[in-house]
Amino acid sequence: MTESATPLLELRNLKAAAEGTPILNGVNLTIGHGEIHALLGPNGAGKSTLAGVVMGSPLYEITGGQILLNGEDITDWGPDVRAKAGVFLAFQYPESIAGVSVVQFLRQAMSARTGVEDLSVLEVRFAMMEWMERLGMDAAFAERHLNEGFSGGEKKRNEILQMALLEPTVAILDETDSGLDIDALRIVANGVRTVRAEHPSLGCLVITHYQKLMDELQPSHVHLLVDGAIVESGDMDLARAIEREGYEQWRP
Ligand SMILES: Nc1ncnc2c1ncn2[C@@H]1O[C@H](COP(=O)(O)OP(=O)(O)O)[C@@H](O)[C@H]1O
Numbered sequence: 001m002t003e004s005a006t007p008l009l010e011l012r013n014l015k016a017a018a019e020g021t022p023i024l025n026g027v028n029l030t031i032g033h034g035e036i037h038a039l040l041g042p043n044g045a046g047k048s049t050l051a052g053v054v055m056g057s058p059l060y061e062i063t064g065g066q067i068l069l070n071g072e073d074i075t076d077w078g079p080d081v082r083a084k085a086g087v088f089l090a091f092q093y094p095e096s097i098a099g100v101s102v103v104q105f106l107r108q109a110m111s112a113r114t115g116v117e118d119l120s121v122l123e124v125r126f127a128m129m130e131w132m133e134r135l136g137m138d139a140a141f142a143e144r145h146l147n148e149g150f151s152g153g154e155k156k157r158n159e160i161l162q163m164a165l166l167e168p169t170v171a172i173l174d175e176t177d178s179g180l181d182i183d184a185l186r187i188v189a190n191g192v193r194t195v196r197a198e199h200p201s202l203g204c205l206v207i208t209h210y211q212k213l214m215d216e217l218q219p220s221h222v223h224l225l226v227d228g229a230i231v232e233s234g235d236m237d238l239a240r241a242i243e244r245e246g247y248e249q250w251r252p
């Protein structure tokens, strides 16, 4: 198999539990180079769990199956090692983080990704400025403090900036419950497009209910997760069928 034919991310019969309760019951999913996949499913299906399990969140226990990144088995790797290897989950920072500026926060995230501990603030600021310009963001945003009056759109800006600067192999965007307004949605869509233009091989898994976001991103693959398993995969036609008919017909 040539290197480019090796998928970026492969989930093989992945099973996971939280506090002893099985949540994922055998998920199979393969994301190739440059592909955008959308993951849909009713509330409680296990979408956020899937994102957490791929990141190596300690909240979940993997009870079966495998996770492969670029063909390498990362099932037993800790979250920090996975992040360093290029798995990215748009981080919903806890409300308790305040008084840390966006640039300081991104410096930490970049250190974790690159393994370089003494990245200079200047260096980070420079990379950030470049990306903020590409993304059409105001330079003053770098000095804002996390959670101090961030709008939904500003939270999304911070996440997209992280994704741009960390240059992940695979990015997971869990947009299900975040109450995206139209501006925030546009920031995410433009952000993903801009980052992909720079890094065409980036693979994306976008978890969303928003048909508008899918229209903007045009995922090549659409999956439906019900009760912890993917019950159907297809293209945008599947997303449109779900939008039209709801999840009812796919419920067991
Ligand atoms: N940390 C946890 N501990 C216990 N149960 C959890 C935990 N996280 C999720 N669950 C349960 O797993 C199921 C799937 O949740 P979740 O992955 O958040 O679904 P979705 O994102 O598709 O709405 C739900 O029944 C939820 O209550």
Ligand SMILES: [Mg+2]
Residues within 6 Å of the ligand: 047, 048, 049, 176, 177
């Ligand atoms: Mg969720």
